[in-house]
Amino acid sequence: MKRVFVLLLFAVMFSAVGLAQTPVRYEISFDNALHHEANVIVHFDDLENKVLEVRMSRTSPGRYALHEFAKNVYGVKAYDSKGQLLQITRPNPHQWNISGHDGSVRFEYTLYANRGDGTYSQVDETHAHLNIPATFAWARHYGHRPVEVTFDLREDLGWKVATQLKHLKGNTYTAPDWYYFMDSPVEIADLHIREEMMDGQNIRLALHTPATKREVDDYFEKVMAIVAEQKKVFGELPEFDFGEYTFLSCYMPNASGDGMEHRNSTIVTNSKSLDRPLGETSIGTISHEFFHAWNVERIRPASLEPFDFEEANMSGELWFAEGFTSYYTGLILARAGIRIPEQYVEGLDGGLNRVINSSGREFYSPVEMSYQAPFVDAARSVDPVNRDNTFISYYTYGSVLGLALDLSLRSMDNGKNLDDFMKLVWQKYGITEIPYTIRDLETVLGEYVNEYFAEQFFDNFIFDSKLPDYEKLLANVGVTMELMSPGEAALGTEIRIEDGVGKLRSNAIKGSPVYEAGIETEDEILSIAGMDLSSVNDIDELLGKYVPGDSITITFRRWGKNLEAKVILTENNRIRTHLNTAATEVESDRRRRWLN
Numbered sequence: 001m002k003r004v005f006v007l008l009l010f011a012v013m014f015s016a017v018g019l020a021q022t023p024v025r026y027e028i029s030f031d032n033a034l035h036h037e038a039n040v041i042v043h044f045d046d047l048e049n050k051v052l053e054v055r056m057s058r059t060s061p062g063r064y065a066l067h068e069f070a071k072n073v074y075g076v077k078a079y080d081s082k083g084q085l086l087q088i089t090r091p092n093p094h095q096w097n098i099s100g101h102d103g104s105v106r107f108e109y110t111l112y113a114n115r116g117d118g119t120y121s122q123v124d125e126t127h128a129h130l131n132i133p134a135t136f137a138w139a140r141h142y143g144h145r146p147v148e149v150t151f152d153l154r155e156d157l158g159w160k161v162a163t164q165l166k167h168l169k170g171n172t173y174t175a176p177d178w179y180y181f182m183d184s185p186v187e188i189a190d191l192h193i194r195e196e197m198m199d200g201q202n203i204r205l206a207l208h209t210p211a212t213k214r215e216v217d218d219y220f221e222k223v224m225a226i227v228a229e230q231k232k233v234f235g236e237l238p239e240f241d242f243g244e245y246t247f248l249s250c251y252m253p254n255a256s257g258d259g260m261e262h263r264n265s266t267i268v269t270n271s272k273s274l275d276r277p278l279g280e281t282s283i284g285t286i287s288h289e290f291f292h293a294w295n296v297e298r299i300r301p302a303s304l305e306p307f308d309f310e311e312a313n314m315s316g317e318l319w320f321a322e323g324f325t326s327y328y329t330g331l332i333l334a335r336a337g338i339r340i341p342e343q344y345v346e347g348l349d350g351g352l353n354r355v356i357n358s359s360g361r362e363f364y365s366p367v368e369m370s371y372q373a374p375f376v377d378a379a380r381s382v383d384p385v386n387r388d389n390t391f392i393s394y395y396t397y398g399s400v401l402g403l404a405l406d407l408s409l410r411s412m413d414n415g416k417n418l419d420d421f422m423k424l425v426w427q428k429y430g431i432t433e434i435p436y437t438i439r440d441l442e443t444v445l446g447e448y449v450n451e452y453f454a455e456q457f458f459d460n461f462i463f464d465s466k467l468p469d470y471e472k473l474l475a476n477v478g479v480t481m482e483l484m485s486p487g488e489a490a491l492g493t494e495i496r497i498e499d500g501v502g503k504l505r506s507n508a509i510k511g512s513p514v515y516e517a518g519i520e521t522e523d524e525i526l527s528i529a530g531m532d533l534s535s536v537n538d539i540d541e542l543l544g545k546y547v548p549g550d551s552i553t554i555t556f557r558r559w560g561k562n563l564e565a566k567v568i569l570t571e572n573n574r575i576r577t578h579l580n581t582a583a584t585e586v587e588s589d590r591r592r593r594w595l596n
Contacts, residue, residue, distance in 0.1 A: 022046040024145050024178070026136055029152035030128055036114040038123045042107040044139055052098040052105050053140040054078075057133035057309040060119050061183045062260045062296075064313045065379035067119055069134045070094045075110040094310075096137075111135060116250055118185075118260025118267045119378055125157060127189035127208055129250055131260075131267070132182050133309060143178035151188060158190040162206030164265035166242050182309060185260070185267045187248040194220040199237050202244040203227055209251035215278040222280065223247060225336040226287050230294075232335075233328065233419045234426045238293050240264045245293065251281050259285035261292030283338060288329040294430055295422070296321040302435035317438055318370035319462070323398010324422075326351075327406070334595050341595050342579055345479050348403065349577045351396045352470060352481070357573050359510040360392040361465035366401060367438065370394045388507040401461055404468035408457070409449070410590055411476045417594075421448050438462065478583030478591040481575055489546040490572040491539070495525060500534030502526075502556075517554065517565040524557040543569065 025043040032039075044052060056070035070093055078086040078096070081104035089097045098105055113135065116122035122129040128151075136149075150172045153159045163186040165173035175181035189208040194216060196203050205220050231237050246265040251272040259282070260267045266289035270282045296304075301317035315321070334344035355361070364372070369392055375381075376391065406418035425444050429436040438458070446454035460466040471481045492512025494505040502525030508515040519525070527533060528542055529552040536542050546552065548571035555564050583591065 021146055023148045023174075024139070024142060026147065026149040027152065028128075028130075028135070028149065030123055030154055033123050033125050033128070033154065036112055036123050038111045038113060038121075038128065038135070040109055040111055040136065042105075042137060044105045044107065044142065045103070047101060047103050047105065048141075049103070052101060054096045054098060054105075054107055054137050055094050055140060055310070056137050057182065058094060058311065059307070059309055059313060060131055060133045060260075061262060061307055062292075063119050064315070064318075064373035064377040065375065066312050067134070067378070068093065069120075072112040072134075073109050073137070074112070075108075077108045079106045079108075080104060081106075107137060109137065116252070116255035117258035117269050119258070122254065124254065125154075126252060126254065127187065127250065128159070129255070129267075129269075130186040130188070132184055132186070136181075138178055138182075145177065147175040147178060147181040149173055149175075149181075151186070153188065159188050160191050160193075162187045162191055162193070162204075162246055162248055164241070164244070164246055164262060179306065180263070182307075183262050185248060185262060185265065187250055187267070189250070192216045196220075196224055198224075198227060198231070200243070201237060201240050204244060204246045205249065206246055207249045207251070209249070209272060209278060209281075210274050211278040219278055219280075219283075222283055222336070222338055223286055225338065226283075226290060226332055229332045229336045230287075230291055230328070233291075233332075233422055234294050234430075235423050238298055238430070240293075245290075247286060247290075249282070249286075251278070257282070259289045261289045261297060263297050264293075266290065266292070280338065284329055284333065287332045288325055291325045291328050291332070294426055295325050298433055299425055299430040300433065300435045302437050305435040312374035314371055314374055316367040316370045317436075317441075318373055318394040319366035319398035319401060320438075320441060322395050323366070324402040324418075326395045326399035327402030327418075329399075331595070341591075344595065345577055345579050348474075348479075349481075349484075349575055351400045351403075352577065353575055354396050355392055355400045356467060356470070356575065358392050359389050360387075361467075362510075363390045364392075365465045366394065366397050366462050369397055386507055389510040400470070401468075404461065404470065404473060405457065406594070407473040407477060408468070410594060411473065412449075413590075416449060421445060424448050474577065475580070476587060476590060477594050478580045478587035479577055480580045481577050483572070484574045484576040485572045487547060488572040489543045489548050489550060489569040491543070491567065492570055492573075495539050497533050497536060497539070500532070502528070502533050502539075513567045513570050514554075517567045519554065519556060519565060522558065525554060526557060526562070527553075527555040529553065 022045050027041040029039045056073055058066050076096060078088055078098045080086055080102045086098050086100055091097055113121035113123045116129040119131060121131050121134045151161055153171055163184055165175055165184045168174045175184060187206055187208060192207040194205040205223055241264050248265055249268045251270040253271055253273055255269040255271050257271055258269045268282050268285045272281050301315050301321055303315035304313055330344055330347060333339040334341060372391055409416035409418060428444060442454050442458045474481045491514050493509045493514040495502045496505050504521045508520055531542055546569055548569055550569045552567050553564055554567050
């Protein structure tokens with residue numbers, strides 16, 4: 001059943017047939033918040049006469065890797081309706097099986113929570129930052145039931161609740177089903193609240209950070225400018241459930257920088273110091289996450305529908321879901337006047353360098369880069385990997401593909417542009433909430449332009465890793481792309497100097513002079529071109545008297561033995577982008593229409 005249909009039934013469930021659907025009831029309290037603990041009680045009633053399977057999730061909406069939330073749960077107990085202690089068995093690390101109940105189970109546990117970001121939860125005396133999968137256990141086979149959750153607030157701390165959950169009464173909130181509940185983060189703190197109606201819907205900022213009224217007002221003005229510009233891309237706001245969208249923003253020293261989209265809200269976190277002005281803190285993340293209200297929450301990849309809370313979620317569409325969203329992140333800031341055109345254009349070189357100069361394209365297409373998400377999306381591993389040479393973030397790769405498609409469409413000079421393509425995707429797959437595939441996107445592009453253009457774009461740049469002609473595409477909109485330092489000699493892999501010894505900052509970059517010379521991360525570089533590194537502060541200065549093609553010697557120590565390698569210097573391949581002040585009138589006009 002599509003989520004939109006479930007939500008249409010929400011009012012019915014709690015009125016006409018409310019008594020027929022027994023809710024799962026949660027209670028959470030924070031008496032020991034000082035030590036990052038929360039106490040959770042879950043009431044399961046009207047149960048079938050069989051073992052109750054209670055679990056903690058292993059994944060979280062919008063995050064694709066596994067996160068073992070059960071590791072922070074302890075002090076677990078279960079009781080029947082008479083208060084009798086029930087037997088619990090553990091079939092796996094994530095689950096508690098409860099047998100011998102009388103149709104009701106009160107499940108209790110203590111949660112340790114001390115990471116404030118888009119994936120985890122954090123409890124202390126500044127706030128209760130609750131990502132639902134990281135906080136609340138749930139029962140298999142009862143996901144269709146409505147959910148009620150009551151927050152026992154710390155009134156001594158001035159706490160208020162902000163969430164996309166529907167307010168029921170007092171400190172109790174509801175969700176139509178378990179799936180919606182899992183997608184509904186909560187920020188409880190002494191919050192700054194700002195609200196504004198747009199097209200009959202309430203846009204709300206719930207901000208947790210020290211800030212003056214003026215600072216918060218100015219910040220919310222920028223937020224609303226972003227909302228207005230993104231609405232222009234799609235032609236309308238999504239129809240938010242319960243008529244409201246909430247930015248849950250936590251900018252505190254104890255938080256970690258992150259952003260995570262949800263159906264009718266987003267969590268944005270930043271490790272901002274207490275005395276730093278609010279300014280434009282995480283404003284780019286605000287732009288990125290709100291764009292997801294269309295692209296990924298409603299324009300939804302079939303590979304993520306429904307989201308699996310027990311296994312990693314793999315999707316080949318993340319170059320579009322995350323990457324095209326990343327393309328619009330900065331573009332919207334420019335259109336909203338938060339960034340000037342020069343800032344936006346000069347910032348394009350970061351993604352272009354990462355994609356154009358990466359050997360990762362030898363191994364994976366954008367689709368296959370997307371498949372890597374379970375290994376890279378805040379995933380945890382202890383063994384070294386070779387992602388410096390094999391991986392390009394689907395955020396970055398997709399962003400520069402969005403740029404290429406937008407500029408390709410605009411170069412046709414027939415009114416085509418990426419905004420209108422996104423509108424068409426929204427109409428076909430967003431409003432209807434019909435999950436899409438990659439081939440569906442190709443079909444829509446064929447309808448918008450023509451089948452040949454769509455086939456060429458997808459065959460060359462999506463299913464394969466060929467590069468669009470970025471220099472030409474950018475020139476068409478009055479932007480110059482060129483080498484940042486032409487004629488400058490380089491080693492192709494960054495080296496840091498510590499205590500007179502050089503170490504590679506990453507794995508040796510495939511194809512670089514350092515890589516070809518056989519130097520690796522374990523090696524200690526002692527001298528370059530006869531210059532002892534104990535007397536050198538900057539590698540670039542040392543190479544300044546050489547030109548590409550010159551041969552130099554690097555002396556390094558490997559497992560206690562001094563070795564030498566001949567290195568042929570290459571040209572620094574870093575590119576830069578900037579406004580072309582000599583652009584033609586046609587190019588300048590395209591640029592204005594692109595950035596305005």
